[in-house]
Amino acid sequence: xxxxxxxxxxxxxxxxxxxxxxxxxxxxxxxxxxxxxxxxxxxxxxxxxxxxxxxxxxxxxxxxxxxxxxxxxxxxxxxxxxxxxxxxxxxxxxxxxxxxxxxxxxxxxxxxxxxxxxxxxxxxxxxxxxxxxxxxxxxxxxxxxxxxxxxxxxxxxxxxxxxxxxxxxxxxxxxxxxxxxxxxxxxxxxxxxxxxxxxxxxxxxxxxxxxxxxxxxxxxxxxxxxxxxxxxxxxxxxxxxxxxxxxxxxxxxxxxxxxxxxxxxxxxxxxxxxxxxxxxxxxxxxxxxxxxxxxxxxxxxxxxxxxxxxxxxxxxxxxxxxxxxxxxxxxxxxxxxxxxxxxxxxxxxxxxxxxxxxxxxxxxxxxxxxxxxxxxxxxxxxxxxxxxxxxxxxxxxxxxxxxxxxxxxxxxxxxxxxxxxxxxx
Amino acid sequence: xxxxxxxxxxxxxxxxxxxxxxxxxxxxxxxxxxxxxxxxxxxxxxxxxxxxxxxxxxxxxxxxxxxxxxxxxxxxxxxxxxxxxxxxxxxxxxxxxxxxxxxxxxxxxxxxxxxxxxxxxxxxxxxxxxxxxxxxxxxxxxxxxxxxxxxxxxxxxxxxxxxxxxxxxxxxxxxxxxxxxxxxxxxxxxxxxxxxxxxxxxxxxxxxxxxxxxxxxxxxxxxxxxxxxxxxxxxxxxxxxxxxxxxxxxxxxxxxxxxxxxxxxxxxxxxxxxxxxxxxxxxxxxxxxxxxxxxxxxxxxxxxxxxxxxxxxxxxxxxxxxxxxxxxxxxxxxxxxxxxxxxxxxxxxxxxxxxxxxxxxxxxxxxxxxxxxxxxxxxxxxxxxxxxxxxxxxxxxxxxxxxxxxxxxxxxxxxxxxxxxxxxx
Numbered sequence: 001x002x003x004x005x006x007x008x009x010x011x012x013x014x015x016x017x018x019x020x021x022x023x024x025x026x027x028x029x030x031x032x033x034x035x036x037x038x039x040x041x042x043x044x045x046x047x048x049x050x051x052x053x054x055x056x057x058x059x060x061x062x063x064x065x066x067x068x069x070x071x072x073x074x075x076x077x078x079x080x081x082x083x084x085x086x087x088x089x090x091x092x093x094x095x096x097x098x099x100x101x102x103x104x105x106x107x108x109x110x111x112x113x114x115x116x117x118x119x120x121x122x123x124x125x126x127x128x129x130x131x132x133x134x135x136x137x138x139x140x141x142x143x144x145x146x147x148x149x150x151x152x153x154x155x156x157x158x159x160x161x162x163x164x165x166x167x168x169x170x171x172x173x174x175x176x177x178x179x180x181x182x183x184x185x186x187x188x189x190x191x192x193x194x195x196x197x198x199x200x201x202x203x204x205x206x207x208x209x210x211x212x213x214x215x216x217x218x219x220x221x222x223x224x225x226x227x228x229x230x231x232x233x234x235x236x237x238x239x240x241x242x243x244x245x246x247x248x249x250x251x252x253x254x255x256x257x258x259x260x261x262x263x264x265x266x267x268x269x270x271x272x273x274x275x276x277x278x279x280x281x282x283x284x285x286x287x288x289x290x291x292x293x294x295x296x297x298x299x300x301x302x303x304x305x306x307x308x309x310x311x312x313x314x315x316x317x318x319x320x321x322x323x324x325x326x327x328x329x330x331x332x333x334x335x336x337x338x339x340x341x342x343x344x345x346x347x348x349x350x351x352x353x354x355x356x357x358x359x360x361x362x363x364x365x366x367x368x369x370x371x372x373x374x375x376x377x378x379x380x381x382x383x384x385x386x387x388x389x390x391x392x393x394x395x396x397x398x399x400x401x402x403x404x405x406x407x408x409x410x411x412x413x414x415x416x417x418x419x420x421x422x423x424x425x
Numbered sequence: 426x427x428x429x430x431x432x433x434x435x436x437x438x439x440x441x442x443x444x445x446x447x448x449x450x451x452x453x454x455x456x457x458x459x460x461x462x463x464x465x466x467x468x469x470x471x472x473x474x475x476x477x478x479x480x481x482x483x484x485x486x487x488x489x490x491x492x493x494x495x496x497x498x499x500x501x502x503x504x505x506x507x508x509x510x511x512x513x514x515x516x517x518x519x520x521x522x523x524x525x526x527x528x529x530x531x532x533x534x535x536x537x538x539x540x541x542x543x544x545x546x547x548x549x550x551x552x553x554x555x556x557x558x559x560x561x562x563x564x565x566x567x568x569x570x571x572x573x574x575x576x577x578x579x580x581x582x583x584x585x586x587x588x589x590x591x592x593x594x595x596x597x598x599x600x601x602x603x604x605x606x607x608x609x610x611x612x613x614x615x616x617x618x619x620x621x622x623x624x625x626x627x628x629x630x631x632x633x634x635x636x637x638x639x640x641x642x643x644x645x646x647x648x649x650x651x652x653x654x655x656x657x658x659x660x661x662x663x664x665x666x667x668x669x670x671x672x673x674x675x676x677x678x679x680x681x682x683x684x685x686x687x688x689x690x691x692x693x694x695x696x697x698x699x700x701x702x703x704x705x706x707x708x709x710x711x712x713x714x715x716x717x718x719x720x721x722x723x724x725x726x727x728x729x730x731x732x733x734x735x736x737x738x739x740x741x742x743x744x745x746x747x748x749x750x751x752x753x754x755x756x757x758x759x760x761x762x763x764x765x766x767x768x769x770x771x772x773x774x775x776x777x778x779x780x781x782x783x784x785x786x787x788x789x790x791x792x793x794x795x796x797x798x799x800x801x802x803x804x805x806x807x808x809x810x811x812x813x814x815x816x817x818x819x820x821x822x823x824x825x826x827x828x829x830x831x832x833x834x835x836x837x838x839x840x841x842x843x844x845x846x847x848x849x850x
Binding site for chain 1: 450451453462468474478587646706709717729738742776791823824
């Protein structure tokens with residue numbers, strides 16, 4: 001198996017100022033292509049550190065991918081170290097990257113300065129993959145066995161997240177052209193509303209009967225549930241695709257409505273797809289989730305096609321005056337109740353004229369248990385052509401996590417309602 | 426300077442399933458205490474990998490902090506490796522952690538099983554710092570110079586984020602008791618609405634005149650602006666505190682209303698503090714930001730004291746029917762306009778009866794330039810006792826980033842309005 005190391009260069013990460021998300025995206029892509037990510041390392045951008053760390057990672061791995069250290073103010077040092085490490089004796093200017101730099105600066109209405117132009121200049125022992133999203137090119141250094149005891153390749157990527165992530169397809173293509181990778185097929189099934197241990201028990205017999213060449217992974221995520229991934233090393237791609245597909249169908253039957261997608265989707269994308277396909281609209285009324293559900297829904301590009309809007313009724317007065325929740329219901333059942341959640345959903349549906357509505361009322365914490373509910377309680381309501389339905393959930397996390405989990409649970413409750421209603425039509 | 430390495434153990438990070446946030450929190454805490462974080466490393470939880478990596482990090486650093494690898498199903502291997510590495514010959518059960526485990530399980534209504542109890546058992550060469558937030562104890566291994574050529578300490582923390590972050594104060598206390606740390610005083614100033622280069626120019630003369638023993642750091646963050654941090658190695662704490670305080674006052678004068686806080690605050694915390702202190706209330710009306718502003722405001726615990734709620738008017742019909750934005754204004758000026766932003770803010774203020782309101786209307790993208798505005802445009806309005814004010818901003822990011830930056834700009838525009846109004850009272 002091909003071994004890789006992912007390195008981040010720069011002090012911002014070491015002092016905790018920036019959270020490294022590039023490494024995670026790179027790792028996902030490498031792993032899905034059957035490359036073992038053996039280590040991730042972050043180090044500072046001083047010459048000795050870069051040299052020493054890269055030498056050590058190249059000795060132990062087939063592929064080293066670095067991000068960072070290539071900004072216009074800092075690129076000299078990283079590039080110089082890479083030049084030295086690779087035995088480059090000169091530099092050349094890469095015409096393609098220079099044209100990109102010129103285009104980017106022109107778009108910003110800025111004249112090209114010498115330090116901008118210098119970014120297109122690279123050590124002569126490196127090949128360039130153009131970076132269309134920024135000024136620093138992607139540099140590829142290939143080392144033969146004489147240098148580290150085995151052939152090794154270093155890819156130097158910019159640190160800016162969308163540039164680093166944008167470089168992944170070209171880097172993978174280059175890896176495929178220079179290394180022998182097994183073909184791996186993956187298929188995903190997204191599951192929500194069941195703990196990993198219970199899920200594993202539920203499909204134990206099915207899992208035991210899986211052919212040896214099909215591998216099942218559990219990839220849990222607090223917010224999107226569990227991603228079940230089936231993988232196979234493919235000889236004949238069509239045939240293996242069919243075998244995996246059949247297994248996915250079996251799993252779907254076993255798991256029923258716990259499955260919300262057979263793509264690597266989020267709950268908000270799934271809800272959006274259902275609504276868009278049916279040409280229906282949605283509104284939301286949020287109390288304890290404070291706008292997070294609306295934020296998730298509108299984070300999906302194109303959501304204006306089905307999402308009308310929301311009333312965030314944080315204060316009781318807004319529940320009454322804007323959503324029309326009757327005071328007597330609040331008095332009788334309390335703000336955190338099935339009845340208030342239902343009235344909020346119905347209120348916002350009427351107010352906006354949407355086909356469906358979802359509402360939340362609960363206690364995110366940290367303090368504030370009410371007479372009948374502990375912190376972490378949420379009542380969720382969904383209303384639409386099938387009538388109004390409510391459900392109560394209890395989570396025991398901190399405020400931030402509670403808000404996130406309330407929101408995910410609401411989207412999943414809505415998703416089930418939509419599936420049921422739209423299947424009937 | 427004391428050197429530290431932060432290690433994460435476990436495959437979840439290496440396959441990109443989980444983004445490591447623990448290392449960033451640990452790094453911030455270490456750096457603020459004058460400890461140099463020289464490297465961060467992630468590796469898998471196989472015996473040889475753990476052993477080899479920890480040995481190497483302990484050889485090169487004074488302090489090694491690990492997170493992860495201590496779950497109830499996986500703790501045997503990490504603990505075994507640590508036992509071997511430390512030359513432990515037996516184990517002991519830590520009574521304090523056992524009591525905590527019992528309490529946690531009791532709270533969940535679960536009986537204690539042997540594998541729960543086993544978590545309180547640790548190698549005999551380690552000291553335990555109790556973990557009150559979870560079942561796995563924090564283990565401290567001290568190595569004398571004979572082992573790695575210098576005294577070295579390893580802290581093994583659980584990987585669950587709130588447990589790892591919760592362990593930081595105790596770990597720092599232990600470090601302070603066993604290493605000589607310089608006392609460092611820091612003071613922060615939070616600045617929004619100016620680029621790093623422009624800020625650096627603006628305070629260049631002041632910075633040049635800083636005494637040699639006072640250090641200035643620029644810590645930029647897309648969402649919260651730039652944190653300016655002044656640090657000093659303190660002899661006499663009171664005296665140095667006073668010197669730093671005087672410098673902070675100079676900076677405040679220089680930077681005027683670009684400064685929004687002299688704590689390490691977010692914009693939403695600052696807005697919340699102003700409102701709470703004045704006993705005033707706020708509502709919001711969001712279009713392109715889709716609930717993100719409301720989400721930020723309500724992420725602050727206690728926000729129900731001043732936040733009444735929001736109308737997310739994603740559809741034009743909701744702007745008209747719920748917020749009462751006149752159709753003729755929309756026709757005449759377009760949805761993305763100063764006039765519509767103002768009408769939205771005034772509409773939600775009237776609807777909720779709040780003292781202040783903030784509203785946004787804009788184009789987050791990716792597609793959808795309108796006749797007069799490119800994607801990335803936002804109009805922000807704030808209304809209150811000083812009347813209604815609007816501002817136009819243009820950002821050129823992807824959808825997610827645009828939404829975040831629109832929201833931060835809105836909170837900052839609101840913050841300036843609040844400061845001006847509340848200062849007059």
